[in-house]
Amino acid sequence: ALGFGFEVFPLNKNKCEKKKILPSKMLALTSLSPRPARPSPSPATPPHRRPPPPCGRIRPTSAVSTAASDGGGAADDYHSTIRSLNSHGRRHVPRKSLGQNYMLNARVNEELVAAAGVEEGDVVLEIGPGTGSLTAALLAAGATVVAVEKDKHMATLVRDRFGSTEQLKVIEEDITKFHVHSHFLPILEEKSRGTKKYAKGCVKLTIQCQH
Numbered sequence: 001a002l003g004f005g006f007e008v009f010p011l012n013k014n015k016c017e018k019k020k021i022l023p024s025k026m027l028a029l030t031s032l033s034p035r036p037a038r039p040s041p042s043p044a045t046p047p048h049r050r051p052p053p054p055c056g057r058i059r060p061t062s063a064v065s066t067a068a069s070d071g072g073g074a075a076d077d078y079h080s081t082i083r084s085l086n087s088h089g090r091r092h093v094p095r096k097s098l099g100q101n102y103m104l105n106a107r108v109n110e111e112l113v114a115a116a117g118v119e120e121g122d123v124v125l126e127i128g129p130g131t132g133s134l135t136a137a138l139l140a141a142g143a144t145v146v147a148v149e150k151d152k153h154m155a156t157l158v159r160d161r162f163g164s165t166e167q168l169k170v171i172e173e174d175i176t177k178f179h180v181h182s183h184f185l186p187i188l189e190e191k192s193r194g195t196k197k198y199a200k201g202c203v204k205l206t207i208q209c210q211h
């Protein structure tokens with residue numbers, strides 16, 4: 001939606017070889033288990049000859065060249081994210097039913113924030129902050145963020161990550177039941193008083209694979 005192309009990294013090699021992936025319904029579930037860095041293809045290799053990516057994920061194409069493993073220096077802290085997720089009494093497994101996949105490349109989030117034109121003083125409704133990586137970029141841009149997260153573990157994680165700040169309100173709720181009038185409009189009115197600014201909504205759409 002924001003001009004990012006997507007590469008498809010099928011979840012299960014065998015299944016994906018057998019079954020057709022519909023472009024509009026691709027899988028976006030990213031495992032948080034540590035895995036070894038993948039060697040990047042040689043720059044001398046023409047793009048159409050590069051080996052297919054390993055199975056398991058779908059990523060914005062712009063993330064590929066700036067991934068943490070290539071020294072881009074723009075990654076969300078992968079290991080501290082995993083530690084935080086696992087520190088709440090259970091081993092965190094991303095829930096497919098909630099479209100849980102997490103952005104680990106902070107640079108992509110910065111690009112998303114820039115593409116959305118988020119700037120100082122904006123009030124943003126973020127739906128499903130997950131680990132808070134996009135939230136971090138929104139806050140860094142100077143926005144006030146109202147983040148609505150259905151999963152209580154993720155809501156706790158985001159609260160812990162950013163601590164108490166007037167710039168962020170984390171609400172543990174299903175967005176489909178979220179009452180905009182009582183939760184969001186008062187903050188919007190307070191922050192935008194005397195200005196012509198209005199709210200911006202941020203959501204990373206979940207794209208699912210059909211098997």
Ligand SMILES: C[S@@+](CC[C@H](N)C(=O)[O-])C[C@H]1O[C@@H](n2cnc3c(N)ncnc32)[C@H](O)[C@@H]1O
Nearest residue numbers: 098101102103128129130134149150151174175
């Ligand atoms: C794709 S992940 C978010 C990724 C995150 N923005 C990031 O950059 O890492 C989607 C998030 O939306 C949450 N979610 C799914 N359904 C929801 C709902 N109905 N209301 C609120 N949050 C929801 C999930 O728990 C998950 O944390």
